[in-house]
Amino acid sequence: MxxxxxxxxxxxxxxxxxxxxxxxxxxxxxxxxxxxxxxxGKTSLLRALAGTVxxxxxxxxxGVAARSLPRRRAARLVALVPQQPVLPEGMTVFDYVLLGRxxxxxxxxAESHADIVIARESMDRLDASDLGARRLGELSxxxxxxxxxxxxxxxxxxxxxxDEPTAALDVGHGQQVLDLVDELRRERxxxxxxxxxxxxxxxxxxxxxxLMDGGRIVTEGAPGAVLTEDAIGRFSGARVSVxxxxxxxxxxxxxx
Amino acid sequence: MLLGALAAGVLIxxxxxxxxxxxxxxxxxxxxxxxxxxxxxxxxxxxxELRLPRAVLGALVGATLSVAGGAYQGVFRNPxxxxxxxxxxxxxxxxxxxxxxxxxxGSAVVPIAAFAGxxxxxxxxxxxxxxxxxxxxxxxxxxxxxxxxxxxxAAQTFVQQHNADSIREVYSWILGRLGTAGWSEVALMTPxxxxxxVVIVFHRRLLDVLAVGEEEARSLGVRPERVRAxxxxxxxxxxxxxxxxSGLIGFVGIVVPHTVRLLVGTSYRWILPLSVVxxxxxxxxxxxxxxxxxxxxxxxxxxxxxxIGGPFFLVVLRTSREAIS
Numbered sequence: 001m002x003x004x005x006x007x008x009x010x011x012x013x014x015x016x017x018x019x020x021x022x023x024x025x026x027x028x029x030x031x032x033x034x035x036x037x038x039x040x041g042k043t044s045l046l047r048a049l050a051g052t053v054x055x056x057x058x059x060x061x062x063g064v065a066a067r068s069l070p071r072r073r074a075a076r077l078v079a080l081v082p083q084q085p086v087l088p089e090g091m092t093v094f095d096y097v098l099l100g101r102x103x104x105x106x107x108x109x110a111e112s113h114a115d116i117v118i119a120r121e122s123m124d125r126l127d128a129s130d131l132g133a134r135r136l137g138e139l140s141x142x143x144x145x146x147x148x149x150x151x152x153x154x155x156x157x158x159x160x161x162x163d164e165p166t167a168a169l170d171v172g173h174g175q176q177v178l179d180l181v182d183e184l185r186r187e188r189x190x191x192x193x194x195x196x197x198x199x200x201x202x203x204x205x206x207x208x209x210x211l212m213d214g215g216r217i218v219t220e221g222a223p224g225a226v227l228t229e230d231a232i233g234r235f236s237g238a239r240v241s242v243x244x245x246x247x248x249x250x251x252x253x254x255x256x
Numbered sequence: 257m258l259l260g261a262l263a264a265g266v267l268i269x270x271x272x273x274x275x276x277x278x279x280x281x282x283x284x285x286x287x288x289x290x291x292x293x294x295x296x297x298x299x300x301x302x303x304x305e306l307r308l309p310r311a312v313l314g315a316l317v318g319a320t321l322s323v324a325g326g327a328y329q330g331v332f333r334n335p336x337x338x339x340x341x342x343x344x345x346x347x348x349x350x351x352x353x354x355x356x357x358x359x360x361x362g363s364a365v366v367p368i369a370a371f372a373g374x375x376x377x378x379x380x381x382x383x384x385x386x387x388x389x390x391x392x393x394x395x396x397x398x399x400x401x402x403x404x405x406x407x408x409x410a411a412q413t414f415v416q417q418h419n420a421d422s423i424r425e426v427y428s429w430i431l432g433r434l435g436t437a438g439w440s441e442v443a444l445m446t447p448x449x450x451x452x453x454v455v456i457v458f459h460r461r462l463l464d465v466l467a468v469g470e471e472e473a474r475s476l477g478v479r480p481e482r483v484r485a486x487x488x489x490x491x492x493x494x495x496x497x498x499x500x501x502s503g504l505i506g507f508v509g510i511v512v513p514h515t516v517r518l519l520v521g522t523s524y525r526w527i528l529p530l531s532v533v534x535x536x537x538x539x540x541x542x543x544x545x546x547x548x549x550x551x552x553x554x555x556x557x558x559x560x561x562x563x564i565g566g567p568f569f570l571v572v573l574r575t576s577r578e579a580i581s
Contacts, residue, residue, distance in 0.1 A: 136327030
């Protein structure tokens with residue numbers, strides 16, 4: 001049974017179609033990267049999987065229809081890290097990470113000691129323990145991304161949705177973040193669905209790529225099979241060379 | 257701080273009573289304590305029927321208005337939100353005035369009508385604000401609120417002038433006063449203050465969740481619209497009760513939560529409970545200024561809070577430019 005199953009999922013905003021009958025299945029512990037040009041529907045598909053937008057079609061989490069799950073239950077199963085998370089400037093890092101415990105708490109309940117321990121562990125895991133008392137407005141780009149991931153981790157979900165997790169980061173910090181996500185999914189058997197615009201990084205980290213264009217998934221499969229010069233040229237309008245790195249990995253290089 | 261303010265509110269007044277004796281008089285009423293304060297019957301009456309209910313009502317109104325201000329700021333994610341700037345108080349004022357001119361000011365219907373007016377006002381301000389500038393723009397919400405407030409105040413004045421026989425009654429009330437407070441006002445205000453404060457303070461963690469925005473709140477398992485509705489209704493109920501007993505006292509909901517914010521940071525977990533205490537103390541002290549600055553004449557307390565709140569508002573506006581633009 002797949003962890004996440006989407007069948008015929010469409011997302012429309014005021015009549016404009018952003019995602020058009022997408023089928024996608026993600027196994028437990030699998031990493032699927034969504035690639036494709038801007039406006040291809042990657043973010044909207046992630047939102048549908050997170051249940052934060054209305055959609056047509058069906059999405060199942062561990063075989064249960066996501067729509068029939070109470071909001072709080074769904075949030076215990078799926079965590080979303082948006083591309084530009086809202087970080088209230090004056091909030092402390094620790095209070096922010098603690099928000100990840102929200103789906104595990106009753107409507108008006110306060111956090112228990114166990115919740116605080118989990119939040120601290122999440123920060124440790126992302127080397128953010130020493131940031132606890134800092135305010136979100138004071139963090140660097142790399143620190144922000146770690147803190148947002150720590151919040152998602154505190155959510156203890158079995159599915160992690162990431163929207164362009166490396167977009168705001170330099171290459172080194174981007175790799176650190178992806179390495180962390182990869183370790184976490186191995187440790188916890190989390191499934192990861194990530195929209196990634198850097199094709200080389202997507203190929204290096206994901207088990208499977210889904211290339212989106214015009215709201216549809218146009219090709220899907222192992223990185224080597226999806227990332228062809230022809231497909232990238234056709235869907236992204238980019239001129240690239242696809243070469244093999246020293247370890248046989250796929251490398252996508254822009255050409256003039 | 258609150259205890260100090262309350263004590264000052266009871267101890268200081270136009271009739272010079274010996275402080276020690278007033279304290280003894282208060283102690284005497286506590287169970288199991290029996291002391292002789294040495295105050296005569298007139299002195300005791302001043303303490304029990306004038307100063308104490310006034311201080312208690314000031315504390316209730318102050319606590320409610322400041323926690324309501326903090327709640328509106330959290331719900332609308334807008335540092336400038338306040339019961340007065342959103343037009344809530346003006347709506348409550350209109351509702352209350354209509355009842356005062358038709359039934360009379362002592363009626364228990366006054367707060368209910370105030371609540372109806374207040375809810376209509378906040379709904380109107382929010383609808384107009386989001387239609388004009390989208391939910392992201394904080395400035396348009398406040399502008400819409402100011403427009404709603406101006407309109408409702410005009411309507412309120414019209415109703416008031418139209419009913420000349422009750423004009424004095426309405427007029428002295430609308431300026432904001434605690435002067436005629438007695439235990440009956442305290443009894444009227446207590447349930448509104450209690451419900452409003454309790455509901456809002458219980459939502460403090462959820463207001464922190466709302467701070468990360470609509471989508472992320474949803475992805476954390478919270479229904480933002482539900483939290484918003486509960487908190488807005490509670491804050492509006494409290495505001496309506498406060499307006500019904502004490503008229504229009506502005507800026508408490510801006511001054512107190514922002515002062516608390518400066519001291520303890522931006523988490524509503526701390527802001528809301530501390531605003532309750534701070535608001536109570538603030539209004540008791542403001543009332544003290546109102547009745548002693550020009551003593552024996554009284555300044556309407558709304559004038560005192562506006563003197564402090566106006567400049568304060570400009571400071572908040574300056575420091576939160578990014579948040580509201």
